[in-house]
Amino acid sequence: MIFKPTISPEELENLKVAEFSGEVIIVDKENEDYYEALEYLSRQKILGFDTETKPVFQANVKRNGVALLQLSGGERAYIFRLTEIGMPESLCKILSTKKILKVGAAVNEDIKGLQRYTKFIPRGFVDLQAEGAGWGIKEKSVRKMAAIIMGLRVSKSQQLSNWEAEVLTQGQISYAAIDAWVCRQMYLKLLSTPKPILTEDGKDNT
Numbered sequence: 371m372i373f374k375p376t377i378s379p380e381e382l383e384n385l386k387v388a389e390f391s392g393e394v395i396i397v398d399k400e401n402e403d404y405y406e407a408l409e410y411l412s413r414q415k416i417l418g419f420d421t422e423t424k425p426v427f428q429a430n431v432k433r434n435g436v437a438l439l440q441l442s443g444g445e446r447a448y449i450f451r452l453t454e455i456g457m458p459e460s461l462c463k464i465l466s467t468k469k470i471l472k473v474g475a476a477v478n479e480d481i482k483g484l485q486r487y488t489k490f491i492p493r494g495f496v497d498l499q500a501e502g503a504g505w506g507i508k509e510k511s512v513r514k515m516a517a518i519i520m521g522l523r524v525s526k527s528q529q530l531s532n533w534e535a536e537v538l539t540q541g542q543i544s545y546a547a548i549d550a551w552v553c554r555q556m557y558l559k560l561l562s563t564p565k566p567i568l569t570e571d572g573k574d575n576t
Contacts, residue, residue, distance in 0.1 A: 372563055375508040377517050388522035392445040394547040396538065398454040407448040411441055411464050418442035418554030419474035419495070420512075421483055422533040422546055436483040437533035440550035441472070447547035453534055457487035468494045473557040474550070475499050475512045498556055504565055512549060519556045524548060 397404050411417060422438040439450040439457075441464070450461065464470060465484070473496040474480060481492045499510045502519070509515050516524045528545035535542075 372566055373502075373505050373507050373518050375506050377509065377514055382514065382517045382523055385517055385521055385523040388516060388520070388524045388548050388552055390442075390447060390544070390548045390551045392442075392447060392547075392551070394447045394449065394543055396449045396451065396543065398451040400455060400458060404455070407441075407450075408460055408464070410443065410446055411448065412470070414443045414470060416471045416473060416554055416557065417464075418447075418550035418552065418557075419472040419477065419480070420546070420550040420553060421480040422549075423483065424532055424534045425530045434534070435486055436480070438546055439484065440546050442547060442550040442554055444554070447551055449538075449543065449546050452484075452487060457484060457490070459488070462488055462490035466491050466493050470494055471496050471557075473498060473553045475510070475515065475553060496557060498553060501557065501560055505560060505563065506566055512553065515556060516552050519559050520552065522552065524552055 395403055395407065397407050418441070420440045421436045422440070423436050424434040426433055435453070437451070437453050439452055441448050441450075465472065471494050475498045477495045477497045481495065484490075498512075498515055502509070502515055507515060507518055509518060513524045513526055516522050525545065528542050531539075531542055533542070
């Protein structure tokens with residue numbers, strides 16, 4: 371068996387914490403950083419992809435709009451503050467091209483949230499939840515998939531924080547970058563790992 375189908379909370383807690391050693395750039399206006407981001411991202415073949423939304427803690431309250439869009443290459447991650455810049459057409463182009471793969475988990479939900487800003491045709495998206503199943507992985511969360519595929523523990527301590535805050539904390543910035551980056555790393559690891567022959571119930575038969 372190459373990858374375990376599931377992982378226990380105890381096993382997960384013993385893993386090394388995931389860290390992104392690359393550069394993280396926050397983009398909150400259409401300035402030099404924004405155009406540098408487009409130039410860098412458009413040169414990549416595979417990007418890690420994620421979004422963050424300010425949580426709602428009361429029942430029957432309308433969900434907030436997407437606050438952040440994160441796109442990461444191997445050595446650089448960009449965090450777009452959509453509450454500040456929206457979804458300009460030039461940014462949507464990256465999400466609409468088949469030439470650049472955007473890898474995330476449960477991507478359809480993220481795409482729906484982004485389309486509340488600007489309608490775009492999503493192309494080139496890869497959902498790790500579906501991909502992982504091809505290697506017999508039953509877990510669906512980024513945290514558990516990263517543990518199984520990469521042997522890394524992704525911290526979720528910032529998950530329910532205020533992503534619309536005027537100033538993001540260093541913890542939030544790091545969390546947002548890692549969430550996108552680790553999706554890219556997981557996909558690359560899967561691509562470099564031979565697929566097992568699975569039985570009908572998803573068990574490894576190799």
